[in-house]
Structures are given as C-alpha cells and as structure tokens.
Amino acid sequence: RRRWLESHAVPMRNTTGDIIAMLSVTRDITERKRAEESQRLAARVFGEAHEGIVITNADGIIIDVNPMFCEITGYSRDEVLGQNPNILQSGNHSPDFFQGMWNSLKTHRHWQGEVWNRKKNGDLFAELLSISVLCDEQGQIIHYLGLFSDITESKQQQQLLELLAHFDPLTRIPNRTLFTDRLLQALAHSKRDQSLLAICFLDLDGFKPVNDEFGHDVGDQVLIEVADRIKQTLREADTVSRHGGDEFAVLLSDLRSIEESKLAISRIHQAILEPYLINEQTITIGVSTGITVYPLDDSDPDTLLRHADQSMYQAKLAGRNSFHLFDANQNQQDIDRHKQVNDIKTAFLGQEFSLYYQPKVNLKSGQVVGVEALIRWVHPERGLISPLVFMPIITASHLEIEVGNWVIKQAWQQLAAWHNQGLLLEVSINISGYHLLSPGFIEHLDATLATQPQLASQFFQLEILESTALDELSAVNRVIKACRNQLGVKVALDDFGTGYSSLAHLRHLPVDCVKIDQSFVRDMLGNPDDFAIVESVISLSDAFHREVVAEGVENHNQVNVLLLMGCELAQGFVIAKPMPADDIAGWTQGYQPHSSWSMLVEPNISTEKALITIFRIELRQWLNQIHACLDSTHQPVWPVMNSKKSHFGRWLKRAQQHAIYPIQILEKISKAYKELLQHGIALKHHVIKGEFETAQHYFSDLQIIHEDIDQLLLNM
Ligand code: C2E
Ligand code: MG
Ligand code: MG
Numbered sequence: 001r002r003r004w005l006e007s008h009a010v011p012m013r014n015t016t017g018d019i020i021a022m023l024s025v026t027r028d029i030t031e032r033k034r035a036e037e038s039q040r041l042a043a044r045v046f047g048e049a050h051e052g053i054v055i056t057n058a059d060g061i062i063i064d065v066n067p068m069f070c071e072i073t074g075y076s077r078d079e080v081l082g083q084n085p086n087i088l089q090s091g092n093h094s095p096d097f098f099q100g101m102w103n104s105l106k107t108h109r110h111w112q113g114e115v116w117n118r119k120k121n122g123d124l125f126a127e128l129l130s131i132s133v134l135c136d137e138q139g140q141i142i143h144y145l146g147l148f149s150d151i152t153e154s155k156q157q158q159q160l161l162e163l164l165a166h167f168d169p170l171t172r173i174p175n176r177t178l179f180t181d182r183l184l185q186a187l188a189h190s191k192r193d194q195s196l197l198a199i200c201f202l203d204l205d206g207f208k209p210v211n212d213e214f215g216h217d218v219g220d221q222v223l224i225e226v227a228d229r230i231k232q233t234l235r236e237a238d239t240v241s242r243h244g245g246d247e248f249a250v251l252l253s254d255l256r257s258i259e260e261s262k263l264a265i266s267r268i269h270q271a272i273l274e275p276y277l278i279n280e281q282t283i284t285i286g287v288s289t290g291i292t293v294y295p296l297d298d299s300d301p302d303t304l305l306r307h308a309d310q311s312m313y314q315a316k317l318a319g320r321n322s323f324h325l326f327d328a329n330q331n332q333q334d335i336d337r338h339k340q341v342n343d344i345k346t347a348f349l350g351q352e353f354s355l356y357y358q359p360k361v362n363l364k365s366g367q368v369v370g371v372e373a374l375i376r377w378v379h380p381e382r383g384l385i386s387p388l389v390f391m392p393i394i395t396a397s398h399l400e401i402e403v404g405n406w407v408i409k410q411a412w413q414q415l416a417a418w419h420n421q422g423l424l425l426e427v428s429i430n431i432s433g434y435h436l437l438s439p440g441f442i443e444h445l446d447a448t449l450a451t452q453p454q455l456a457s458q459f460f461q462l463e464i465l466e467s468t469a470l471d472e473l474s475a476v477n478r479v480i481k482a483c484r485n486q487l488g489v490k491v492a493l494d495d496f497g498t499g500y501s502s503l504a505h506l507r508h509l510p511v512d513c514v515k516i517d518q519s520f521v522r523d524m525l526g527n528p529d530d531f532a533i534v535e536s537v538i539s540l541s542d543a544f545h546r547e548v549v550a551e552g553v554e555n556h557n558q559v560n561v562l563l564l565m566g567c568e569l570a571q572g573f574v575i576a577k578p579m580p581a582d583d584i585a586g587w588t589q590g591y592q593p594h595s596s597w598s599m600l601v602e603p604n605i606s607t608e609k610a611l612i613t614i615f616r617i618e619l620r621q622w623l624n625q626i627h628a629c630l631d632s633t634h635q636p637v638w639p640v641m642n643s644k645k646s647h648f649g650r651w652l653k654r655a656q657q658h659a660i661y662p663i664q665i666l667e668k669i670s671k672a673y674k675e676l677l678q679h680g681i682a683l684k685h686h687v688i689k690g691e692f693e694t695a696q697h698y699f700s701d702l703q704i705i706h707e708d709i710d711q712l713l714l715n716m
C-alpha cells in the first residue's frame with residue numbers, strides 16, 4: 001500500500017565532528033495528508049460553489065459566508081460577519097413560516113424550502129434554501145449551515161405561468177379557471193353564512209362594430225377599460241373575470257337580498273355605459289346581463305354559470321342594457337316542456353299517432369257530405385290523448401310541421417281509399433298557422449296531392465284557425481289563394497267568431513267555408529249574445545257566398561234552431577263522435593237523421609215564423625234546465641231569469657214597440673212571461689234553501705204557465 005511518510009533525519013557526529021551515522025525518525029502521515037486534502041477541497045468547494053453558503057454559530061450569528069453568498073446577496077463578507085441572517089428577510093413570509101422552519105430544524109435537524117429574501121440593494125430574490133444543524137459529539141448545536149441557490153428566474157417563470165393560467169392576459173383580471181375556483185370558495189362561504197351569492201354573466205352590446213370600425217387595438221383598449229370600470233364598482237370580496245371575447249362574469253357575495261344584486265348590476269351598467277375616449281375617438285357601448293342567485297337557484301357551479309348565461313340571452317331579447325334574473329321555476333317548466341316535446345317526438349316516430357274522422361252532415365237532406373280528420377295520440381298506457389293536450393306543446397316547431405305533413409299524407413291516402421270504394425266523401429284536415437306559413441308548404445302539399453293523380457283535389461279541404469289568419473292576414477291570404485287557384489283544394493276558416501275582426505276575415509280571405517265555433521253553438525240557446533253571433537255568422541256567410549258549418553252540435557234543440565236559422569251543415573256529437581277511419585263506411589251506410597229534426601221546419605218558413613219557433617224551443621229548453629236544477633244530486637246551473645237579459649224578453653220588448661204582432665196577444669204573452677220568471681225565481685229560492693218539495697210545486701205551476709205561452713206563440 002502506498003503511504004505518506006514524514007521523515008526527520010538528524011546526522012550523528014563523533015567527537016571530531018564527522019558525521020558517522022544518521023538518526024532518522026519516520027512517521028506515517030497518510031491520515032493527516034488525507035485530512036489536509038479534504039480541507040483543501042472543502043475550501044475550494046466553499047470558494048467556488050455556485051450555491052451561497054452561510055455558516056452561523058449556535059446563536060445564529062454569521063461566522064462565515066462564501067463568495068457566492070456575497071455575489072447573490074450583494075453584501076461583502078465583512079458586512080455580514082457577526083450579523084444575523086435575518087438581515088436578508090424580505091417581509092414576504094409570515095411568522096408561521098419561520099416557526100415551521102425552526103420546528104423542523106429542532107426535530108429533523110434539517111429544513112428545506114423556498115424563501116423570498118432581499119438583496120443589499122433592496123431587490124427581491126427567491127432562493128431554494130437548505131439548512132442543516134451541525135452538532136458536536138455530545139449532541140450540542142455548534143453551527144447552522146445554510147446552502148442556497150438563486151431560483152428567482154425560474155420562480156418568475158412559474159409565476160408567469162400561473163398568471164397565464166389564471167388571468168386574462170389582456171385585461172389582467174381573472175379568467176374562467178380562476179373564476180370557477182373563486183365560485184367554489186364563494187359557494188362554500190355562502191353555505192356557511194347563509195348569505196346570497198349572485199352569479200352574473202355580462203355581454204357587451206355593440207362591441208363588434210367597435211372592432212370593425214376602429215380596429216382591434218381600440219377594441220382591446222375598450223375591453224381593458226371595461227374591466228377596470230367593473231372592478232372599480234365592486235367590493236374587495238367580489239370577483240370579475242373575462243370569459244373571452246366581450247363576455248365577463250361577476251361574482252357578488254355576501255348579499256342579503258336579490259335587490260342588492262340588481263343594484264350592483266345597475267351600477268356596473270352605468271359605469272360601462274359612460275362613453276370611452278380612446279385615441280381621441282368617443283365610443284359608446286352597451287351591456288346585457290343575466291343573473292342567477294344561489295341558493296334560490298341551488299345548482300352546481302357549471303349549471304349556475306350556464307343559467308346566468310341563458311338569462312343574459314333573455315336580457316338581450318328584452319332589449320339593450322337590461323338585465324334578466326334567472327327564474328328557477330320557469331327553468332323547471334322549460335325542462336318539463338323539453339321532455340314533453342321529446343316524448344311527443346318519440347311517439348310520432350313510433351307511429352303512435354292516428355287520425356280519427358268526424359262526419360259532417362247536411363241536417364236537412366241527411367246526406368253525409370264529408371269528414372274532418374282529427375289527430376289522436378294512441379298512448380300505450382294513457383289511451384287516447386286529445387290534440388288539445390299535445391299539439392300546443394309542439395306549436396311553432398319543426399315537429400309540428402312534420403306531424404302536419406304526416407296528417408296531410410295520411411288523410412289524402414284515406415280519401416283515395418274511400419273514393420276507390422265508391423264513398424265520395426270530402427276530407428278536411430286542420431292545419432296550424434305556423435305550418436301553413438312555413439316555407440315550401442304549397443310545394444309539399446302539391447307533391448302529396450300528386451301521389452294520387454286520379455283523385456280530385458276539391459275533395460280535400462284545409463281548416464285554418466281564425467286566430468291564425470288574424471296574425472298575418474296578407475300572408476295567409478296569399479297561401480289560401482295558392483291552395484285554391486293552383487292546387488284546387490278547398491279552405492275553411494275554423495273556430496270562426498273567436499277572432500277579433502271576423503268580418504274583415506270574411507271579406508279579405510277567399511275561403512270556401514266557415515265553421516262556427518262550438519262555444520257559440522253550445523250556449524246559443526240561453527245566451528242571447530251567442531245566439532246573435534251564430535245568427536250573424538250565418539247571414540254574413542250567406543252574404544259572402546260561403547258555406548257555413550256549425551261545430552260541436554250536441555242536442556236536438558240546437559239542430560232545430562240551426563235549421564231554423566238557415567244553417568244546414570253541422571258536425572257534432574249529436575250526429576257522431578270522431579271515429580277510426582275503418583268505421584266511417586259502415587257508419588255512413590247506416591246513418592239516418594233523427595226523426596224530430598226538421599219537423600218544426602216547414603219548407604219556405606218565414607223569418608218571423610222561424611224566430612217564433614226558435615223561442616218555443618228556447619222556452620222548452622229553459623223549462624228543462626229548471627227541471628234539471630230540481631235534482632239535488634247535481635250542482636244546479638240556472639237559466640237566465642231576467643227578461644232584460646233573455647233572448648225572448650228582449651224580443652218581446654222590441655215586438656211591442658214596433659207592433660209587428662197584434663198588441664193584445666203580445667201583452668198576454670208578456671204578462672205570462674213575467675209570471676213565468678217570477679215563479680222561476682221563487683223556485684230557485686226554495687231549491688237554494690233545500691226545500692225541494694215546495695220547489696216541485698212551483699215547477700208544476702211553471703209547466704202550466706209555459707204551456708200557455710207555447711200555445712200563444714204557436715197561434716201567432
Ligand atoms: P277543431 O278543428 O275545432 O275540431 C273540433 C273539435 O271539437 C274536436 O276536438 C272534436 O272532437 C270536438 N267536437 C266535435 N263535436 C263535438 C261536440 O259535439 N261537442 C264537443 N264538446 N266537442 C266536439 P279534438 O279532436 O280534441 O280537436 C281539438 C282541436 O285540435 C281541433 O279543433 C283542432 O283545432 C286541433 N286539431 C285536431 N287535429 C289536428 C291536426 O291534425 N292538426 C292540427 N294542427 N290541429 C288539430
Ligand atoms: Mg277543425
Ligand atoms: Mg273548430
């Protein structure tokens with residue numbers, strides 16, 4: 001083995017001084033050599049290391065630093081010797097931070113971490129510091145050794161990355177990511193304190209034109225200014241963020257009322273609306289805001305933001321510079337509706353829809369002239385569902401058009417099948433206003449008609465709701481003309497009389513037929529106003545040469561009165577309920593008009609005579625209605641008991657004034673009618689008091705008085 005040896009040699013002399021021997025002592029100094037080597041190395045390391053090194057005594061007083069320490073901190077060695085390292089402190093760390101450091105040094109004799117310190121010139125720098133505790137053999141602390149490297153640059157890069165990840169580079173306000181973080185915190189906070197939290201979504205109005213007109217740089221300036229202005233109206237705890245483009249979100253926490261959130265948004269709006277002076281240009285823009293308030297809207301963060309966004313669109317719809325508060329109930333309705341539409345769509349695609357047909361007859365001749373196609377949803381569990389339940393849900397949608405086209409196709413094929421059997425009916429279908437006015441309606445109808453070229457299109461009729469025609473008179477007019485002139489199909493105005501200007505419709509819409517709405521037919525006996533409407537629809541149709549059909553005819557009295565008024569075509573339960581297509585042929589063959597019809601209607605009956613007959617029917621119906629009220633098991637529906645309000649009473653008065661009939665007879669009738677009404681009123685009082693027996697006596701009297709009046713009328 002190689003060893004380091006140290007030799008000392010001493011010459012040994014005799015008495016004369018001559019060297020006679022040499023005394024040599026040699027020691028093995030390998031250990032010492034090694035120690036020196038490593039000390040030298042340590043010194044070089046200390047001197048040349050790229051880390052700063054600081055050594056303190058047990059009291060934390062600096063006893064040495066290396067040149068790199070001086071280079072990084074800017075202090076010379078002499079300046080720091082004898083000082084505490086806390087001369088470097090930046091004030092950026094809390095006392096907790098140092099407490100943690102000392103705890104770790106005590107228990108683990110080591111600590112490592114990132115520290116922001118300050119150089120001699122005041123600049124901040126970041127260091128990755130590791131501190132070790134040096135002890136003697138007895139375990140007493142003798143030194144602290146600190147080793148650090150300057151990581152300011154990488155730290156800055158990291159900060160920049162964080163900034164980019166959380167802030168909008170243009171406006172320097174939080175971006176969507178940071179907003180979501182803050183929203184989560186704010187939600188937790190709101191839960192704890194039971195305060196309200198408003199989530200607002202803002203979208204600038206008229207920002208794009210600014211970009212287009214003044215350029216993107218100006219646009220950017222506006223956005224920066226907008227962000228600043230919003231920030232200025234907010235409190236410390238609130239957040240504004242940019243979500244791209246001209247969209248911003250605002251989080252308002254700790255609210256006590258919804259009103260507060262509205263006030264805050266109004267302030268923001270005002271600030272944004274102030275003109276912007278950029279590059280000597282004066283620019284103005286607007287803003288629309290949607291607000292949703294937690295926990296009234298108890299949704300997850302994504303949904304809250306979406307609700308605010310949706311409401312912002314509502315605000316836009318309402319006009320510029322407005323805000324809209326999200327309505328959680330309304331939203332539930334929208335969701336329900338969406339589901340309903342989907343259900344209907346699925347049912348339609350699953351062929352659960354079917355057409356029923358209701359006969360339309362000529363009351364006088366007994367001829368079955370046609371059928372109306374009425375859509376039904378044949379639901380596997382719920383049974384037959386009326387169009388009144390599901391058609392309104394899909395109104396003005398693409399699905400409505402699809403369904404409508406299916407109805408056209410189905411009814412047209414059915415018509416062909418009947419005609420092939422020799423059943424020469426007319427088929428009418430109901431068409432929605434939206435479908436009628438949709439682009440391509442005429443072309444589509446034309447194409448469908450062409451699938452049965454042998455079939456004459458005048459057997460096909462479209463029923464248009466009068467309320468539809470009202471909205472877009474000229475557009476509807478155009479389509480009706482095209483249907484009739486180009487395609488040869490007929491057109492009817494459905495539910496006639498329910499619109500606001502029926503007379504105008506009759507004049508301006510070239511329809512073949514009007515259908516008197518069933519609500520008037522239902523109440524025309526007993527309600528003089530409804531009677532007057534039915535009467536005038538019939539005479540107007542006559543004047544304009546339109547066919548007239550009464551809908552919803554339910555009883556024989558109505559049939560007779562309609563006949564007396566000159567309306568011969570009718571549809572209603574008294575004739576037949578809507579039925580499946582397969583039943584129509586059999587029904588038509590077996591159809592007989594009721595024997596009582598037209599018994600009262602003599603040929604060429606005069607108008608006056610007809611009216612008298614109508615009053616006889618009305619009075620009989622009046623009596624029947626009173627009779628029904630004697631049935632204690634039913635809720636009574638009382639007829640009119642006031643001669644000023646009854647059809648007959650009004651006529652009587654007029655007839656007496658104009659002396660159309662012999663005055664004595666009229667006076668007799670008038671007296672009897674008064675008596676009739678008085679008895680009716682008395683009867684009503686007894687029924688109300690539950691005295692059904694007494695009421696019954698009154699009814700017997702009523703019958704006698706009624707019989708008298710009926711005879712008098714018959715003899716007129
Ligand atoms: P509408 O066109 O006026 O049809 C007449 C409605 O009155 C039908 O109801 C029919 O069943 C009912 N009705 C007929 N006679 C009587 C009666 O004597 N008494 C009473 N109380 N009611 C009677 P439905 O089938 O429920 O249809 C209701 C409405 O739905 C129709 O009124 C029509 O506007 C619409 N509709 C029906 N089918 C279609 C369709 O295929 N497409 C479109 N767009 N709408 C349709
Ligand atoms: Mg109809
Ligand atoms: Mg109708």
